[in-house]
Amino acid sequence: xxxxxxxxxxxxxxxxxxxxxxxxxxxxxxxxxxxxxxxxxxxxxxxxxxxxxxxxxxxxxxxxxxxxxxxxxxxxxxxxxxxxxxxxxxxxxxxxxxxxxxxxxxxxxxxxxxxxxxxxxxxxxxxxxxxxxxxxxxxxxxxxxxxxxxxxxxxxxxxxxxxxxxxxxxxxxxxxxxxxxxxxxxxxxxxxxxxxxxxxxxxxxxxxxxxxxxxxxxxxxxxxxxxxxxxxxxxxxxxxxxxxxxxxxxxxxxxxxxxxxxxxxxxxxxxxxxxxxxxxxxxxxxxxxxxxxxxxxxxxxxxxxxxxxxxxxxxxxxxxxxxxxxxxxxxxxxxxxxxxxxxxxxxxxxxxxxxxxxxxxxxxxxxxxxxxxxxxxxxxxxxxxxxxxxxxxxxxxxxxxxx
Numbered sequence: 001x002x003x004x005x006x007x008x009x010x011x012x013x014x015x016x017x018x019x020x021x022x023x024x025x026x027x028x029x030x031x032x033x034x035x036x037x038x039x040x041x042x043x044x045x046x047x048x049x050x051x052x053x054x055x056x057x058x059x060x061x062x063x064x065x066x067x068x069x070x071x072x073x074x075x076x077x078x079x080x081x082x083x084x085x086x087x088x089x090x091x092x093x094x095x096x097x098x099x100x101x102x103x104x105x106x107x108x109x110x111x112x113x114x115x116x117x118x119x120x121x122x123x124x125x126x127x128x129x130x131x132x133x134x135x136x137x138x139x140x141x142x143x144x145x146x147x148x149x150x151x152x153x154x155x156x157x158x159x160x161x162x163x164x165x166x167x168x169x170x171x172x173x174x175x176x177x178x179x180x181x182x183x184x185x186x187x188x189x190x191x192x193x194x195x196x197x198x199x200x201x202x203x204x205x206x207x208x209x210x211x212x213x214x215x216x217x218x219x220x221x222x223x224x225x226x227x228x229x230x231x232x233x234x235x236x237x238x239x240x241x242x243x244x245x246x247x248x249x250x251x252x253x254x255x256x257x258x259x260x261x262x263x264x265x266x267x268x269x270x271x272x273x274x275x276x277x278x279x280x281x282x283x284x285x286x287x288x289x290x291x292x293x294x295x296x297x298x299x300x301x302x303x304x305x306x307x308x309x310x311x312x313x314x315x316x317x318x319x320x321x322x323x324x325x326x327x328x329x330x331x332x333x334x335x336x337x338x339x340x341x342x343x344x345x346x347x348x349x350x351x352x353x354x355x356x357x358x359x360x361x362x363x364x365x366x367x368x369x370x371x372x373x374x375x376x377x378x379x380x381x382x383x384x385x386x387x388x389x390x391x392x393x394x395x396x397x398x399x400x401x402x403x
Contacts, residue, residue, distance in 0.1 A: 002029025018094035019061035020170030026064035052340035064359030069392035126196035141165035145201035
């Protein structure tokens with residue numbers, strides 16, 4: 001049995017953060033009903049069309065869900081969604097601040113009617129405060145949280161290459177929902193959860209934030225290097241580069257003695273301790289680089305591995321798609337999307353007795369008719385709602401519970 005089998009989640013969501021949270025729940029076995037807007041659905045559907053005509057973000061974040069396309073601006077549409085929410089276990093939303101309340105889907109109102117409901121509200125800056133109403137995209141939150149200021153090279157700050165703020169907040173939502181469900185199963189008590197993208201990302205600033213607070217100095221942008229460890233950087237080979245990360249003094253001794261064949265550097269007072277190596281970083285890195293050039297990337301990587309030195313080759317995404325570790329561990333599965341089948345990675349958390357369902361990525365409104373009926377409309381009323389444009393049904397119908 002999947003851990004969340006029997007749990008129903010309704011999500012009024014779009015973009016990345018909330019869809020990631022609910023996809024995590026779907027991977028754990030929850031039934032996730034995704035409520036989408038008419039006229040295009042989730043914005044992420046149209047970010048690009050690279051996966052057989054569907055947006056890459058959408059494919060990544062929405063497998064295993066049921067899609068209902070409905071007009072939440074209409075009384076009829078709001079009533080349908082509210083009935084589904086009140087029949088569910090969990091409601092997740094990342095609408096603009098205050099929008100859920102205006103739709104009659106605010107956490108206070110819902111939990112008055114159903115105290116055992118778990119409601120998770122995800123926003124950019126949280127309720128209250130001077131930034132509550134500000135638009136909150138991933139890049140903007142990375143900037144506000146200080147992440148951009150410490151990311152990049154000494155010359156140029158950059159955002160991360162993945163939507164870190166979205167991912168951080170989405171992960172905290174799914175974690176909190178699971179915790180709230182555990183409590184509810186024990187006590188019958190529901191929960192109102194609020195997750196702010198800003199607060200999730202600032203939490204991830206970790207050691208950099210504490211360094212600032214207790215030294216008054218912001219860690220420098222280091223590229224792939226590290227402000228507190230040396231050698232910790234990319235180093236040249238005869239045909240490329242290898243990353244080397246030496247985190248203690250015994251590792252330094254092993255590197256220079258067994259890999260670089262320069263044992264005289266082991267006790268050099270400039271390099272004998274990590275504190276000394278950081279103080280003499282340029283000299284340390286130069287000594288290492290002068291010797292790593294003697295081998296090819298493959299040769300040096302093998303020598304480092306044999307000596308137990310943390311190291312890695314810088315892989316492109318093409319390399320990652322065919323990564324030998326992922327293939328050896330059989331981590332890829334087939335997932336259906338509209339008109340095609342693709343490969344997708346299993347979730348990172350592996351249960352020994354059960355595998356994530358890896359359900360299909362839904363077409364917009366693929367389950368609308370069935371969900372209208374589930375909400376309490378009869379067949380004729382559901383057909384009428386679709387014909388009037390209150391809701392949209394994709395040409396291929398799927399029954400509820402089938403992603």
